[in-house]
Amino acid sequence: MKNLQHEPDEVDPARRAAILLSLLGASAFAFRNGRGAQAAQGEVREVAKGVTLQTVGEVDSSFPEFAKIRLDEVTWQPGARSGPSTMEHPMICEMSQGALDETKDGKPFTRNTGDLWTCAIGEVDVDVNNGSSPATMRIFRLLKA
Numbered sequence: 001m002k003n004l005q006h007e008p009d010e011v012d013p014a015r016r017a018a019i020l021l022s023l024l025g026a027s028a029f030a031f032r033n034g035r036g037a038q039a040a041q042g043e044v045r046e047v048a049k050g051v052t053l054q055t056v057g058e059v060d061s062s063f064p065e066f067a068k069i070r071l072d073e074v075t076w077q078p079g080a081r082s083g084p085s086t087m088e089h090p091m092i093c094e095m096s097q098g099a100l101d102e103t104k105d106g107k108p109f110t111r112n113t114g115d116l117w118t119c120a121i122g123e124v125d126v127d128v129n130n131g132s133s134p135a136t137m138r139i140f141r142l143l144k145a
Contacts, residue, residue, distance in 0.1 A: 042054055042055035042056070047074070047082065048080065048081065048082040049080060050076060050077035050078075050079065050080030050081075050129075051074065051075070051076050051077070051080045051081075051082045051127075052074070052075050053072055053073070053074050054072065054073045054074075055070060055071070055072050056071040056072065056073055056138075057070070057071050058070040058071070058143075061142070061143075063142070065144065066142045066143060066144055066145075067143055067144060067145035068143040069140055069141065069142055069143065070140070070141045070143060071138065071139070071140055071141075072138070072139045072141060073096075073136060073137070073138050073139075074136070074137050074139060075134050075135070075136045075137075076098075076100060076127060076128075076129035076134065076135045076136075077129065077134055078129055078131055078132050078133060078134070079129065079130075080128075080129050081126065081127065081128040081129070082126070082127050083103075083124070083125055083126035083127055084124050084125065084126050085124065085125055085126075086122065086123070086124050087119045087120060087121055087122060087123045087124075087125070088121065089121065089141045089142055089143055089144075090118070090119065090120060090121060090141075090142045091118065091119040091139050091140060091141050091142065092116070092117075092118055092139075092140040092142075093111075093116070093117050093118070093119060093137055093138070093139050093140075094114075094115070094116050094137065094138045095111040095112060095113055095114065095115045095116075095135070095136075095137055096113065096136045096137065096138050097113055097133075097134065097135060097136040098113060098129065098131055098133050098134055098135030098136060099111065099112045099113070099129075099130075099131050099135055100127050100128070100129055100135040100137065101127070101128045101129075101130050102125055102126070102127050102128075103125060103126045104119075104123055104124070104125045105123050105124055105125075111135075111137070
């Protein structure tokens with residue numbers, strides 16, 4: 001998992017941020033306006049005690065290596081925890097509200113509102129909301145054919 005605000009990388013962080021923000025912006029526009037939407041807004045389901053997941057939508061991808069992009073929103077109530085979870089898809093994650101303590105492959109991170117990072121297939125994470133308000137993460141899952 002690469003946190004653009006905290007971890008060095010071989011690619012210029014400003015360039016990587018611009019690319020990721022472009023993808024997020026284009027996908028958010030498509031989801032908001034219903035263009036290319038393959039799935040309607042889904043029902044909220046509990047995936048762990050105090051942790052809910054809602055699929056916001058799914059669109060066909062113009063990236064040749066991915067068939068679809070799915071946008072999920074996960075919310076942790078105060079004190080809730082999830083994981084360990086093994087990443088099944090490459091993902092782009094954005095902390096939209098609150099703060100979340102995350103341990104990714106044994107390394108601790110605190111994700112705050114506005115943080116943007118990536119996750120690779122096979123990484124293992126545990127997420128805990130140690131705050132006093134809900135924490136919400138938006139996840140763009142890149143789904144292979």
